[in-house]
Amino acid sequence: MVLLSFCLFFCQLSSAFAAESVIIKAVGTWGYFTNYQKHEGPFWNERVAQVTDKQIVSEITPQTELDLQGIEIMRLVKQGVFDFAFGLPGYVSPESAIFEGADLSSLTQDIDVQRQVSESYFPTLSQAFKEKYNAQLMTLYPFPSQMIWCKSLVSGIHDLKGKRIRVYLETLSDFVEGVGATPVNAPYKEVPDALLNGSIDCAITGTMSAYTTQLYEIAPYGFKLRVGWGLAFGAMNMDKWNLLDKPLQTTLQNEMNKLTDEMWRETATEDEVALACLSTGPCSLGEIGNMTLVEPLAADLAIRDKVARDVILPRWVKRCGPECTANWNRTVGKVLDLRASIKPE
Incomplete structure (x- = not known):
């Protein structure tokens, strides 16, 4: 029922902005955690429209408000129910163990090393997201320890x-x-x-x-x-990504890169706090x-x-x-x- 309401909202939103905007419907992680409240939510609800002068209009809802568990999110992105999703690679690992490789338990103790691990494995995950889910991997970021x-x-x-x-x-x-x-x-x-x-x-x-x-x-x-780190991803449906012209793709990826840096920096201090x-x-x-x-x-x-x-x-x-x-x-x-x-x- 919640998913139906969510879809109805975006149908109305699409009609209002179809002439001049690309509509992005996104799903986030857990609404009661700070990653969603401080980063995922504001990015799609506010920042994207600002930096694109509303050429992209978007709204995100956390999976907890949609009664989702996380394991089904990338299948929904592949089907086009959502255009973009934040989630945990480990949650999609039952479809392929390759998704676990950047956050195997107990291997990485230092956050700087964990970022090196994530960056080294990013091309592998990017290819896996394309092949399994027709999706463009845009970010990898950590939850606290x-x-x-x-x-x-x-x-x-x-x-x-x-x-x-x-x-x-x-x-x-x-x-x-x-x-x-x-x-x-x-x-x-x-x-x-x-x-x-x-x-x-x-x-x-x-x-x-x-x-x-x-x-x-x-x-x-x-x-x-x-x-572990609870490493997370952000990925967009490839068909939706390809609807964006090159300047919009560049702007969106640049903003996602800034968001990624913000989340790595903040996670580095959140454990202590x-x-x-x-x-x-x-x-x-x-x-x-x-x-x-x-x-x-x-x-x-x-x-x-x-x-x-x-x-x-x-x-x-x-x-x-x-x-x-x-x-x-x-x-x-x-x-x-x-x-x-x-x-x-």
Whole structure:
């Protein structure tokens, strides 16, 4: 019903502007997270019309308002239901494991290195989006660090063993199983109830999302082990992209590049802000969460690295195949000085 209303709105909008404007209907990520509120939303709702003098008229709605889960978004873009989408490559990975390659769990700890990884893998993902979804990849950008938030104290990686941990990507499931825990795949909106009713013990999500959704009220313990970035994409239906003349394409891509830089810069600082707000402050965003945060020890980091090399990478190699793996080794593997191959787990 929401999708129908959304489409009806754009039908009316198209009639009003058809003579002089290109209409873009876009879908964003989660409306309750800062990436949508501060970047994705304002970009399509305001900036694009301003910089193109309304040659492009657009509006974006977050997937949470459309009752979408994320996994179906690129299929809808391919079908032309949406012209543009922000989303997570890992959510489209069931169609091809190649989409996971720039954000495999636990491989990248530093945001500057993560950007190098993303840029090295961008041509691979660009080709995959064209072939699988008839879409033009325009940006890759990160959410804040993905860490582990629990109902009971986790003093080290060994305390995760036996716990049921919420995940949202297959590569995160590989990490969870690699440390002896049980992955539970669930959309984020179900996490609070799952923690309250005991169906999960912990949840993996970003630092800022843990704060903005007040996860500290249900899961008062945080284990500051970075297990991913929640890398996201922005992609446009190729047929719609080709309707734009070259100057408009250049303007739109240049503005998207500026947006990309803004999101990388802000994500680089959001971890520190969010972790301060989650614990004892100071907090510039509002109330403090008084969460107990545990810093991983050197032994924890060594276990994480071993799981990354011996479990996460080999499992992904099996999913992706030899050609995909060889490409990863030439791109991401070169940045990280790692070689993906099948090893005994």
